[in-house]
Amino acid sequence: MVSGTLSVDALLDKMARETRALISHRSLDDPLMIGIRTGGVWLAERLHQQLELSSPLGVMDISFYRDDFTQAGINPKVQPTQLPCPTEGRHIILVDDVIMTGRTIRAALNELFDYGRPASVSLITLLDLQRRELPIQADVIGGTLALGPDQVVKLNGPDPLSLTIRQRD
Amino acid sequence: MPEANDPNSIQLTADGQLRHFLTTEGLPRELLTEILDTADSFVDMSQQQVKKVPLLRGKTVANLFFENSTRTLSTFELAAKRLSADVLNLNINTSSTKKGETLKDTLMTLEAMHADMFVVRHSDSGAAHFIAQHVTPNVAVINAGDGRHAHPTQAMLDMLTIRRHKGDFAPLKVAIVGDILHSRVARSQIHALRTLGANEIRVIAPKTLLPRHIEALGVKVYTEMAPGLRDVDVIMMLRLQKERMQSALLPSESEFYKLYGLNRDKLAYAKPDAVVMHPGPINRGVEIESEVADGPRSLILDQVTNGIAVRMAVMSKAMSGQLSQRGESDQEEQA
Secondary structure, three states, X not given: OOOEEEEOHHHHHHHHHHHHHHHHHOOOOOOEEEXXXXXXXXXXXXXXXXXXXXXOOXXXXXXXXXXXXXXXXXXXXXXXXXXXXXXXXXXXXXXXXXXXXXXXXXXXXXXXXXXXXXXXXXXXXXXXXXXXXXXXXXXXXXXXXXXXXXXXXXXXXXXXXXXXXXXXX | OHHHHOHXXXXXXXXXXEOOEOOOOOOOHHHHHHHHHHHHHHHHHHHOOOOOOXXXXXXXXXXXXXXXXXXXXXXXXXXXXXOOOEEEEEEHXXXXXXXXXXXXXXXXXXXXXXXXXXXXXXXXXXXXXXXXXXXXXXXXXXXXXXXOOEOHHHHHHHHHHHHHHHOOOOOOEEEEEOOOOOOHHHHHHHHHHHHOOOOEEEEXXXXXHOOOOHHHHOOEEEOOHHHHHOOOOEEEEOOOOHHHHXXXXXXXXHHHHHHHOEOHHHHOOOOOOOEEEOOOOOOEOOOEOHHHHOOOOEOHHHHHHHHHHHHHHHHHHHHHXXXXXXXXXXXXXXO
């Protein structure tokens, strides 16, 4: 994979289409979409609009739930998690920019369950970097990406949204 | 030797992270703001059914209280538990010192139990500093009040309460009222308010309860309530220690209440939207009238709620600083 910048609009259209199919296939009645800060929120805002969901969008910051606190310390820019309505018994759609090891989603699930017991949780990510360390999979992905060992990918936003792939510093 | 006297040489890691929290004096504004931002997130956590995060899971926090304070001890205990730490409460007045154990022996015993954090309350000024200097490198020390010196978590919970109600510090006039002379709370509040950029800081007290050269801290001094409270946005009352009465610094409780007690009439000197704070426990009818303490402009109960959040923020930041210092830090972003 070479370095460069990609637009995400085409990927977002595909994700919106597949999420709509997922909602109908799984009969997710009035789903509650939650974006994971920061990139996941930008994507969730677009998807929420495209899918015309009626429940307001939630925002989650998983900093307090990360499993690498003992190594990485606390994120100085942590912001509140804002869930606009109770999650108890709701169908949750989590949105994040990238799934790699699965650890972020593990943390998000832990936090989500501290707010109540959802009816179901689905996961949507823009990219799958396929380096899983936990048995967690996305239900809808924009695309998969095989990065070289020295490459990193970053979502730029919120407007316009684009992906940058570059060599690690 | 400026190094040894600079509180920040011991409070901060080489790269400026908090590793002990001993005083608000001299801490940079960015760090105080980060503590308030983190605490804000913890306040919002109270919506969760499970009011707990796993930040300090597997860590042991020892509350070392050489001076009794049920209220401060319980908020520190709750804060540590909401961070998933294991908590040990030691009321040292009643145990080891009576058996002749020295402070150093007590510390070594606790270190051998592999405690990761000491929360220290002591009647001697400088006790928390002393302990921070003598603990093994991996233990974070939080000052929960030392003598007349500092009570930094109380000051930070006051700052959080002000910021959540007033937004920005820049336009605010703040009055601190009462026994300034003996108050570690007042000192920590003044340092924090100055660093966070409050417009004007006033102290109001009888001459006998004002430290000499208090103006050097950048405050305006008043000995009467009417001019002192005029146009202020925030009134921070201090607790009057009963033992001060006996030491002849004050004529009587009723005299103090008449001159400096905050009642509805005196509150009217302040701005119409001025808020009232008190570190608790309040002496009704000595520092403050019940109607004011329980009134719509009192933030006394908000302070208690915010106290837990601020203590969670300080504890997780200090632990984070300690861990990064251990060299376990890995700055690589988790995907």
